[in-house]
Amino acid sequence: KQEVTQIPAALSVPEGENLVLNCSFTDSAIYNLQWFRQDPGKGLTSLLLIQSSQREQTSGRLNASLDKSSGRSTLYIAASQPGDSATYLCALYNNDMRFGAGTRLTVKP
Amino acid sequence: GAVVSQHPSWVICKSGTSVKIECRSLDFQATTMFWYRQFPKQSLMLMATSNEGSKATYEQGVEKDKFLINHASLTLSTLTVTSAHPEDSSFYICSAGPLLTGSYEQYFGPGTRLTVT
Numbered sequence: 312k313q314e315v316t317q318i319p320a321a322l323s324v325p326e327g328e329n330l331v332l333n334c335s336f337t338d339s340a341i342y343n344l345q346w347f348r349q350d351p352g353k354g355l356t357s358l359l360l361i362q363s364s365q366r367e368q369t370s371g372r373l374n375a376s377l378d379k380s381s382g383r384s385t386l387y388i389a390a391s392q393p394g395d396s397a398t399y400l401c402a403l404y405n406n407d408m409r410f411g412a413g414t415r416l417t418v419k420p
Numbered sequence: 421g422a423v424v425s426q427h428p429s430w431v432i433c434k435s436g437t438s439v440k441i442e443c444r445s446l447d448f449q450a451t452t453m454f455w456y457r458q459f460p461k462q463s464l465m466l467m468a469t470s471n472e473g474s475k476a477t478y479e480q481g482v483e484k485d486k487f488l489i490n491h492a493s494l495t496l497s498t499l500t501v502t503s504a505h506p507e508d509s510s511f512y513i514c515s516a517g518p519l520l521t522g523s524y525e526q527y528f529g530p531g532t533r534l535t536v537t
Contacts, residue, residue, distance in 0.1 A: 342524040343524055343525065345525075345526065347528075352511075352533075353530075353531070354513060354528060354529065354530040354531040355464075355513065355528045355531075357527075357528070360525055362524075400463060400464070402464075402526075404517075404524055404525075404526060406469075407454060407466055407469055408454060408466065408515065408526055409466070410456075410463045410464045410465075410466075411463060412462070412463045413463050
């Protein structure tokens with residue numbers, strides 16, 4: 312059974328810093344990996360989707376990488392802003408979707 | 421494109437009553453819909469996998485007689501919480517996918533917040 316771990320559980324950084332969120336998984340037999348953002352009390356916003364055959368995806372200040380051989384994915388956020396404050400979830404899909412526990416990010420002005 | 425809606429967005433019900441939550445894919449058809457539950461400050465936990473026209477597959481620890489899932493079409497799945505209790509209060513989210521086009525991406529609904537008093 313797929314196990315997804317996200318480190319750190321919480322992160323607080325000053326505005327403008329570049330940061331990396333980590334996601335590790337135990338089963339590399341996946342179709343894709345998605346990074347989501349969740350604001351308190353809200354649903355999920357999909358940030359980036361990496362197909363199994365891909366190594367990375369970029370969208371604006373976000374860059375996500377996927378290394379299936381090591382069971383790792385990272386989400387890189389450049390020039391962080393207070394509006395980036397949220398919980399970030401990674402999830403892997405292989406017939407069903409398994410989520411990590413999330414990283415709660417706070418960007419201080 | 422690829423929008424999933426949920427109705428209602430929030431509901432308050434009394435203990436012992438039943439509540440139905442709808443999940444619809446508005447502009448696409450999907451072979452499978454998934455139901456998740458999220459307790460405060462916790463991540464999403466998969467409850468069940470639902471395929472159109474088939475019985476849902478429930479995750480270990482999820483009572484199938486309590487959480488009734490009906491998947492009537494390729495665009496609609498419903499989750500009924502029967503005889504609700506306060507401990508069922510949670511945020512319920514559905515997702516749809518893979519698409520009939522073959523894309524494995526999952527599309528998530530906005531969630532339904534259930535409060536049982």
